[in-house]
Amino acid sequence: xxxxxVEVTPAGEVVKTSREAMTFARDxxxxxxxxxxxxVVVGRPDDALVGALASCGARRVHALxxxxxxxxxxxxxxxxxxEVRERAGAVVLTAAGTSRGNEVLAHVAARAGLPMAANxxxxxxxxxxxxxxxxxxGAALEEMSLAxxxxxxxxxxxxxxxxxxxxxGAGELVVETPDVAxxxxxxxxxxxxxxxxxxxGTLKSARVVVGAGRGAGSADxxxxxxxxxxxxxxxxxxxxxxxxxxxxxxxxxVGQTGSRISPDLYIPCxxxxxxxxxxxxxxxxxxxxxxxxPDAPMVTKATHAVIGDLHEIIPxxxxxxxxxxx
Amino acid sequence: xxxxxxxxxxxxxxxxxVVLTEDGQGVDGRFAGFxxxxxxxxxxxxxxxxxxxxxxxxxxxxxxxxxxxxxRAALAVGCxxxxxxxxxxxxxxxxxxxxxxAAVVRDHEAAGTPHELVLLGNDAADTGDFQVGIRxxxxxxxxxxxxxxxxxxxxxxxxxxxxxxDGHETYRLPLPAVVTVLxxxxxxxYPSVPGRMKAKKxxxxxRRPTADPVGTSRVRLVLPPPSPSTVQVLGEGPASAPAxxxxxxxxxVLAR
Numbered sequence: 327x328x329x330x331x332v333e334v335t336p337a338g339e340v341v342k343t344s345r346e347a348m349t350f351a352r353d354x355x356x357x358x359x360x361x362x363x364x365x366v367v368v369g370r371p372d373d374a375l376v377g378a379l380a381s382c383g384a385r386r387v388h389a390l391x392x393x394x395x396x397x398x399x400x401x402x403x404x405x406x407x408x409e410v411r412e413r414a415g416a417v418v419l420t421a422a423g424t425s426r427g428n429e430v431l432a433h434v435a436a437r438a439g440l441p442m443a444a445n446x447x448x449x450x451x452x453x454x455x456x457x458x459x460x461x462x463x464g465a466a467l468e469e470m471s472l473a474x475x476x477x478x479x480x481x482x483x484x485x486x487x488x489x490x491x492x493x494x495g496a497g498e499l500v501v502e503t504p505d506v507a508x509x510x511x512x513x514x515x516x517x518x519x520x521x522x523x524x525x526x527g528t529l530k531s532a533r534v535v536v537g538a539g540r541g542a543g544s545a546d547x548x549x550x551x552x553x554x555x556x557x558x559x560x561x562x563x564x565x566x567x568x569x570x571x572x573x574x575x576x577x578x579x580v581g582q583t584g585s586r587i588s589p590d591l592y593i594p595c596x597x598x599x600x601x602x603x604x605x606x607x608x609x610x611x612x613x614x615x616x617x618x619x620p621d622a623p624m625v626t627k628a629t630h631a632v633i634g635d636l637h638e639i640i641p642x643x644x645x646x647x648x649x650x651x652x
Numbered sequence: 653x654x655x656x657x658x659x660x661x662x663x664x665x666x667x668x669x670v671v672l673t674e675d676g677q678g679v680d681g682r683f684a685g686f687x688x689x690x691x692x693x694x695x696x697x698x699x700x701x702x703x704x705x706x707x708x709x710x711x712x713x714x715x716x717x718x719x720x721x722x723x724r725a726a727l728a729v730g731c732x733x734x735x736x737x738x739x740x741x742x743x744x745x746x747x748x749x750x751x752x753x754a755a756v757v758r759d760h761e762a763a764g765t766p767h768e769l770v771l772l773g774n775d776a777a778d779t780g781d782f783q784v785g786i787r788x789x790x791x792x793x794x795x796x797x798x799x800x801x802x803x804x805x806x807x808x809x810x811x812x813x814x815x816x817x818d819g820h821e822t823y824r825l826p827l828p829a830v831v832t833v834l835x836x837x838x839x840x841x842y843p844s845v846p847g848r849m850k851a852k853k854x855x856x857x858x859r860r861p862t863a864d865p866v867g868t869s870r871v872r873l874v875l876p877p878p879s880p881s882t883v884q885v886l887g888e889g890p891a892s893a894p895a896x897x898x899x900x901x902x903x904x905v906l907a908r
Contacts, residue, residue, distance in 0.1 A: 336818050398816065400786070400798055423782075426817065428775075429798045432783035436790040441745070441869045444775070444782040456871060461780050462679065465670040468779075469871035480782075512825050513795035519820040534905050558905055566690075576836040583690050583835050591905050600667045612903060614896065615883070626881040630899060634889040642890035646897045647906065 328355050329411050329476075330384075331403070331421035331430060332365045338375050340382065343422035345488035347481045348382035351420055352491055355383075358452060361417070363495065364388060366410055368395050368403060370501065380497025381490045386414075387499050394506035398426070399514035404433030406504040416476050423480035435478045443470045445482040463582040464605040483586055484609040529578065534560035535589045537580060537607070538568060541596015541617065541636050545573040550640040551595060557647045563587060563607075565597045581606035595636040599624025616640070654805045654827075655707040657760070657767040658699035659753055660692040660726060661741070662719040663778040676872035678742045679778070688722045691773030693840040695833040698803045699771050700730035700841075705805070708732035710760070710767065714752050715741045720856060727851035728843035735760075735857040739865075746779075748865040750787035755862045757792060768827040769810060774799045774834045779868075785832035796830040797823045801837025813837070 328351045333341040340348075348365065355361045365384040367375070370391050379387050390406035407430060411419055419434060421427030423445045435442035445460040447467070454473045460482050461468045472479065529535065536555040542548055548562070555562050563580035564573070580587055582602040592610035597603060599615070599622055607613070608627075615628035616636050625631045632639055664670065665685035673680045688696075696711060703709040711726035712735040713719045719741075723734040737752050744752070757767055770792075772785040789796030800814030800823070812823045812831055843851070886895040900906040 333817065341817075398821065400796070424817070425774075425799045428782040429786070432786040432798075435783060436750075436787045439747075441747075442781070442783055443869070444780055458874075459780075461873070462664065462666045462670055462778050463780070464876070465666045466672065466679070467874050467876055469874065470869045471871050472869060509795070513797045513823055513829065515816065515821045516824050517822045518816060518818055519822075558900065560905075572839075579836075591900075591903055601670075602666065614886075614899060620885075626883060627879070628883050631883050631885050632887055632889075632892045632896060633885060634892070638890045639892065639896075642893035643896045646893040647900070650897060650906075 327361050327414055327416045328363045328418040328420065329407070329414065329416040330363060330365050331407055331419075331427060332367050332379065333422065333424060333426055334367055334369070334371070334375060338372055340375070340378050341422065341424070342488060343424055343427075343481075343483045345382055346484070346486050347420055347422045347427075348379070348384070349488050350481050350486050351418070352383045353486070354418065354449060357449075364410070364414060364416070366390065366407055368406070371499070376497050376499050380495045382495070383491030384495040384497055387497055389499065389501050390504060391501055392503040392506070394504070394511060397515040397518075399511050400429045400433045401510035401513065402506045403430045404437060405506050405510050406502065407434055408437060409504040410502060411476060419476045419478045421480050423482045427480045431478050431480050438476075438478075440474050440476070440478055441472060443472055443479040446479045447482050447485040463602045465601045484588060529561040529563055529580070530585050530587055532561035532587065532589050534558045534591045535563045535580070535587055535593070535610070536560050537563045537565070537592060537594035537597050538574075539565040539594065539597030540567045542568065542573065543637070547637070548574065550637065550644060553644050554593070554640055557644060563592075565600075565603050594624050594628075595640065597624050598622045599627060653706040654702050654769060655710065655765065655767055656699040656702050656769040656771055657710050657712060657757060658692075658695050658726065658731065658771045660688050660696065660711060660713050660722050661773070661776050661778070662686050662713065662715045662722045663689050663776060666777065670875070672873050672875060676874065677870065678873065686718070686721070688725060689773050689777035690835040691775065691777075691833055694801070694835045694838050695771040695773055696726045696729060696731065697838045697840040698833060701838070702769065702803065702805050703730075703732070710735060712737070712753065712756055714739055714744060714749055714861075723856055724851045724854070725843070727854045728847045729841050730847070733857070734854065735859065737859055737861055739861045743867060744861075744865045745868040746781045746783045747787055748861075748867070749784050750791050751863065752861055753784070753788050754791035756859075769805065770830045771803065772830070772832045774832045785830050789830040792828070792830070794828050794830050795825055796832070797825070798832045799834050800831060801834050803831050803833065
């Protein structure tokens with residue numbers, strides 16, 4: 327059996343990367359002869375959430391409840407996950423490779439004295455169980471053997487496309503109240519502040535992102551780009567050099583150490599496309615690169631490109647949009 | 653007075669092309685530049701700020717001889733002492749590294765220079781294992797806060813703030829503790845000229861690993877297959893504006 331730790335939004339919806347993890351788990355279960363897939367959520371789910379997880383293929387939905395789960399603690403979540411795993415005899419424990427997913431799985435791995443593979447993109451063999459995962463910020467892949475049971479791994483974001491199960495799972499709700507030691511609650515969240523509007527949340531969910539790199543030239547070089555963003559109802563995303571130079575705030579950074587975005591359209595302007603930046607934007611459906619260098623990695627990897635100086639091209643594009651809108 | 657230990661790792665600078673060794677067991681260092689990861693540069697900065705209350709920050713690494721460069725970089729920006737576990741880092745898995753850091757913490761405590769706080773990067777820029785800090789916490793029996801960008805110490809408590817899925821999350825707990833850092837909360841300082849001079853001459857505690865490594869579960873490294881470029885060039889310069897806006901219309905992103 328495979329156990330998937332599922333993350334849920336405050337609105338009670340399954341997070342997209344967790345749906346991807348359920349999809350990956352189903353593929354793995356099918357390859358393993360149809361073993362069941364169970365989901366674990368924190369807090370008591372409503373019927374809609376249980377139904378959503380059933381349609382992702384969950385046989386059971388284990389809900390971790392009790393005062394220990396009122397606020398986040400990596401150790402407490404791990405304790406609950408391990409209790410579910412032990413009772414159910416799971417051979418695989420997985421989650422999305424989010425900050426929560428990696429953290430909780432690392433706790434489980436440390437407690438169980440087992441290896442953990444972070445940011446897996448595929449599996450190549452069941453015996454011995456061998457996974458491939460992203461390393462060096464995606465510049466290389468590591469084949470890693472996970473011979474011990476349970477195999478513990480997180481799934482890299484966008485490694486698979488989330489899809490509903492061909493046959494829904496039974497979705498039986500099992501409410502759990504694990505015993506959590508006081509020591510597991512020492513490091514827990516004591517308060518959560520609403521994110522300020524227009525911080526990276528909107529960037530991550532934006533349908534269109536206008537990107538800017540070193541080619542912007544200076545902190546004053548963003549006016550045309552911001553105007554384009556406004557015209558397209560888009561967010562501004564920047565490369566690491568832009569935040570390092572202090573031209574724009576860190577929450578606008580796209581890349582391995584910034585936000586990972588998956589908009590319908592990404593328009594990187596004056597961004598050469600280092601692997602760290604690519605790691606954050608490669609799941610954009612369409613990429614229109616604007617760059618003076620036709621051989622820049624961002625241009626060669628893009629779906630569309632315009633060659634030239636963004637400071638000449640963007641004003642012309644903005645003018646053209648305004649002209650067409652009358 | 654707080655005397656944190658901050659852990660750094662010499663990693664390949666992946667902004668340049670990555671070349672693998674012939675046996676696929678590692679990155680070929682002959683063709684690579686090396687650096688300290690951004691998360692760890694911020695962890696060093698936080699350690700130096702925390703130690704400004706009268707304590708002293710110690711930097712440590714597990715690495716080959718060349719990793720001294722990363723220790724000296726941290727000494728140059730304000731770390732007061734450095735410990736070098738001399739070993740081939742590729743032979744050490746996350747559990748091995750955690751055990752070695754724990755040994756340094758225990759030995760320093762026995763020597764009368766204890767660390768109440770250990771800071772690490774959230775994940776190494778090369779192996780990306782996301783677990784050394786957490787394994788270290790279990791080795792020491794200390795609590796661990798993961799993936800925060802701001803860390804302060806007052807009255808024996810550490811307060812750490814990071815970006816959670818639903819907003820800024822604050823943790824507050826008594827020391828000792830392990831904290832893993834994500835870049836973005838502080839701006840690492842540049843080394844001053846006197847700082848660099850001092851770092852050059854600073855003594856570095858050299859030690860050997862306490863045990864043979866269990867190692868990693870690595871089978872081999874591979875490079876992602878090169879994807880052939882299918883880019884469609886819409887034009888050059890401002891004259892391409894109509895073609896760009898045509899594309900916006902096709903994609904339906906122009907509608908208001």
